[in-house]
Amino acid sequence: MNKEELKLRTKQFALRTIKLVRSLPKDVPGKVLPNQLMRSATSVGANYRSACRGRSKAEWRAKLGISLEEVDESAFSLELIMEDGMLPLQRVEPLWKEADELCAIFYTALESARRPS
Structure with a gap:
């Protein structure tokens, strides 16, 4: 999977999460969890895009x-x-x-980047 495909995949993850959040109940847990989930799910793609524009390998890893x-x-x-x-x-x-799959992809990429060249 290349950088552009992963950007699209993380954006789709955020969009699918938005749709799911809209269907959650409006009780107390149904109000707290959606906020947390929306922040984290949309942050995945935003931070990946930022990583792709990183000015250094250290910034990319961070x-x-x-x-x-x-x-x-x-x-x-x-x-x-x-x-x-x-x-x-x-x-x-x-x-x-x-x-879970995105976790595995990011984890593998980080581990690969930590290995000496």
Whole structure:
């Protein structure tokens, strides 16, 4: 997967999250989790784009690390939504799987960058 494909994939993750958040209940947990999830899910792509424009390898790693943290936080919020039963599992699980895959991609990229050349 190249840089442009990953930019698109992270944007699609944010857009899919927006759609999911719109369908959450409006009770107390349904008000708190959407805010956290929206912030973290939209931050994934924003920080990845920023990483792609990094001025140094250190800056690239730092921004990619933030993307990893944010997608992991998104996955955690999605797990809470699934385990609480706020939405049907089949509605949330595909997005959670995408978060998990993005975590793996960012983690692998960071590990590769840490290895000596």
